[in-house]
Amino acid sequence: MDQRGFFRPPNAWVGDVIPWEEDGRFHLFYLHESRQVPRIGMPWHRVVTDDLVTFVETGPALPSGGPDAADFNVYTGSVVVDGGIHHVFYTGQNPERIGADGLPLQVVLHATSDDGMRTWVRHPDDTFGATPGYETADWRDPFVFRDDEAGVWRMLVTARHADGPERRRGVIAQCVSHDLRTWEAAEPFWDPRRYIAHECPEVFEWNGWWYLVYSEFSESFTTRYRVSRSLHGPWQVPENDTIDGRAYYAAKSAARDGRRFFFGWISSREGGRDDGAWQWAGTLSVLEAEQNADGSLRFHPPLELSAGFGERLDSAASGTVLSAPDGYADLVLPTDLPAAFRVDAVFDIAPGTTECGLLLRASADGDEAYVLRLEPRRNRLVFDRWPRRRTGGEQWQISGDVPHVIELERPVTLAPGPHRLEVVVDGDLCVATVDGSVTLSTRLYDRTDGRVGAFVGEGTATVLSLEITGPSTTAVPAASLDDALVSS
Template sequence: MIKLKKSWAVVAASLGLIACSCSKENPETNGPSIPDSTNDKVIGIYPAPPSGWMGTTNPYNTTGWVGDIMPYFDNGKFHIFFLHDAQNKPAGQGFHAIHKFESSNLVDFTYGGEMIPFGTASQPDFAIGTGSTIKVGDTYYMYYTGHNGNASFLQSNPRESVLYATSKDLKTWTKNNSFILTAPPGYYNFDFRDPHVFFNSEKNEYWMLQSTQTESRKAVVLLFTSKNPALNDWAVQGPLYTTTDEESYLMMECADIFKMGNHWYMFFSENWGIKGTHYRIADSSEGPWRTPAHDMLDGEFFYAAKTATDGNKRYAFGWTARRLPENDNGNKEWAGNMVIHELTQAADGTLGVKIPDAVTGIFKKEIALQMQNTAGAVAANGNSYQLNGSGSEALSTFRPINGSRMIQAKLKTDNNTGTTGFIFNADNPAEQSYKIVFEPQHARVAAYHIAGGNPREITRVPFDFKANTVYDVKVVMDGTLCVVYIDGKAALSNRIYGMPGKQWGIFANGTQSIFSDLSLSGPE
């Protein structure tokens, strides 16, 4: 929920349902395809900058998108800085000014507009890249990437560098035009970005992580240290992490490091090979860094995730890409809507993600399930649905959805060779739809866009399934955003333009699946 200058009151909600019972061998309609009438407003769980935030006609003051996010928690409030990606970028002007949301609960967002503007064509921050915020004394420092790819600038300057601005209140920022940090000898100044700065209490010094490459083009997270950032005395220490030959990452963007419990974690994002946000584990901030069996918590549509904690819980902030043109066949574009996960931690130190509690609390309005169509062997008993897809696919669809909704279910399958899951844009599922597919045989959850009967993989996240094991699944929908959570361990973020106003459903193929406690809820 977004408000200009003021927070909207939280519209609360939760779940429940009225279920029906049937068993059909062939597709059959059980009622008119009418969307539910419960508050069908998109409430903005996953926000983007609103239209006309400055009330002018300048393209940079109109509708935009959330790019890389730089969250910072201070005095009971999350200050969520991000790179603003405008819909219109006039020729000759810079781009990606730093804007900000504020939130105390991660469901109500105040939009503050521009915080740090981009520079001119002759300045290093003609375009702005990712950074981070830290407080030293009574002053806040926002370190960020300066990016200038203009040919005239590159004749005597590196393309990327580190800059900073200061503030006393996290609202009014002043650039320090005398400070610039560039790639040291041995590193590539064309790609030198995403400064992540924090105070390392383990070493009693300030650390800065830089995403860059060696001169031989090997991706590294490069470490700089300082005893006092106010003195501008950052000293290079060498790589904190270097991509392995097996990984062969091109760039480890938007690196983040933090301690949670007894373990240290490093996040970074790769947008060329195995796309998405990855993480590593260590017992010390210096490493060595271990790769967990599954090093992604979400798929490639949750990108550039960085974290912040309120002192109690830690959250990962990323963005889910839009498409251009804005339909399910459009090209994936940079920037989109902000998505926030709450991190969970297993006994062995591996991480997972779940829905933030405040988001779950929005969905309090019970919405009755009305079955629309079935195919194959489907049996319903109250709010439990048994789909026997052993011979052919079993499918049950429900009336169309709009606005913001949450689906909940407990899911169990009887083997590890078949597939099961959820389907959206399901008015004509065989020809045109979007499937979230649980694939035990491949140890993953994957999403497919079906067009003309042909499936195309969109995104995936690793997950280990076991037959005859019950998994708690939640699906949050907000406009064209759809985020699936599995057992508090993994998520899969999706952009589904065909979802609003269309049927949704559940399916099983090559297995027998039970969706028990299936429910749909919306905001009150």
């Protein structure tokens, strides 16, 4: 794909990402989803990037084990290095192999590389399934890390208790090892009895704080995190514990030069339509995390992505006042925009204002558009669109009782005063950020062109700045990735 700062392989989609940083380069292993029917077995592919903007696919990394193998589907796992040898631990699943609970068995498998992750050797004798007390069909996403204080390797595993309420059996199970070959069951790492499952778990330490990250699909479909002063908890729930909204999933992280980046996927929608059902897998998207004093995190796209937009396309006059004490007012800029652009807007929101925000790919009169709406009275950002879905031909048969796209709502503090709303649109992708701390990612399918506007509803908002830029005409140098292509 041509999108800069995002990645999707030709004729396929990016599933869960397994990030690994080494010598300044990010190696992003990912589940390569072809959506072929009949299924052909899930492999890992690898993408590399130095700048978080240019991604180079190096091809298959860990192929399907074949139709008869335990790892017909190669699902999520993790990478570690020990003594110069790279190890991957990953999930294997074969629909033809049924566990004790009557569902397709999931097992943990092991492979190693001694040539810099170019080739991998499987170790089938190291394979193991769920330990006693857990469902055999949910034993996946092994995350391995070194606990130097205890002198052991720890493995976190997405699991479910064998008994208990059906939707609250989720647990992060734990195994320990001294040699990365033999694993013993240990006490659960985290057992809240709250979710169906905690997918793609990871833990890391950052400036004296420990973080537990996981993705859940119970009440919400999202990636969450917890924070603690100790690897062993107790784990605290931050005020806003989600990384993004419904469309961004299975995010896992890697660090470089004191910065930490999360690599997840923006889900596609069935049929490439705004009303299509969300699908598993989509397009790789990167978010950067920053720390607050209390250990909580704020999220935004990497600065490298924003820096790639430098060609001025349009702007609004600074100080433009949009005022409608008991109504609606908007300003639509005159330029029809290309497929990729960035909006950087600052609104000074007056006390008592109900809503304000941006119109994307708007009609000339602003009546039809995608809408990013800041709602100070509810302290949230929502994604909306007009026209909404129609259920019939009558004027009243429109989804006016749906306040916004329900899954796309983000909590954010919106006290009176200035607030910054940054948006990157590239083709059907959209990533919005409020005040450099709260992100909302989604898809824009049905409207492929149009203008940008600003609006206010029941109140006053002063547009302190509104700048629209396009991708820089200067190409990003790719020479630093040449050796990755040669070595693939």
